[in-house]
Amino acid sequence: MHINLTELFSQTVKDVTIQRTLEMDQLEFGGEVYEISKPIKIEFEVTQLGEGEYLTQGKVEVELVMYCNRCMNEVITMVEGQFTRELNEHVDDSESDDMKDYYKNSVLNVEKLALDEIYMNVPMKVLCNESCQGICKVCGANLNEETCNCEDDNVDPRLAGLKDLFNERFKEV
Numbered sequence: 001m002h003i004n005l006t007e008l009f010s011q012t013v014k015d016v017t018i019q020r021t022l023e024m025d026q027l028e029f030g031g032e033v034y035e036i037s038k039p040i041k042i043e044f045e046v047t048q049l050g051e052g053e054y055l056t057q058g059k060v061e062v063e064l065v066m067y068c069n070r071c072m073n074e075v076i077t078m079v080e081g082q083f084t085r086e087l088n089e090h091v092d093d094s095e096s097d098d099m100k101d102y103y104k105n106s107v108l109n110v111e112k113l114a115l116d117e118i119y120m121n122v123p124m125k126v127l128c129n130e131s132c133q134g135i136c137k138v139c140g141a142n143l144n145e146e147t148c149n150c151e152d153d154n155v156d157p158r159l160a161g162l163k164d165l166f167n168e169r170f171k172e173v
């Protein structure tokens, strides 16, 4: 989705508000595919600063289907981002490489702008609930829904990292 900014402005119009909904079914990044449960909405204001120079400020939001880090249940996660970006065609090439991905010859790539912002704000991990009990590593039971009688001789997953660290240290000595 591309918008030519020069067409929006005139002698009298210096501020424009743009709202768009991007119809996409999924997002793919970081080697993962995320289903989108509510379309990407982007809303931003563009202010003309000079010829080919604009300031954009706005927000983007989307609802993604993610999975609980402990029990793997679906977690509908709202991802929001706010941005302020200066668009300037006259910046020299070395500094504007990144910007040229979404802004070139007064044409703004709205999809790229929105996606960049979403990628930066997708949480690494989500939980269905802070107190999620997770899945029994022995029998696979969802411990939020049932209890099992497995011997719990495994190290608490929250401490596993610590145990590895101790082992590492021990090897070094």
Ligand SMILES: [Zn+2]
Pocket: 068, 069, 070, 071, 072, 073, 127, 128, 129, 132, 133, 134
């Ligand atoms: Zn969970």
Ligand SMILES: [Zn+2]
Pocket: 136, 137, 138, 139, 140, 141, 148, 149, 150
């Ligand atoms: Zn079990």
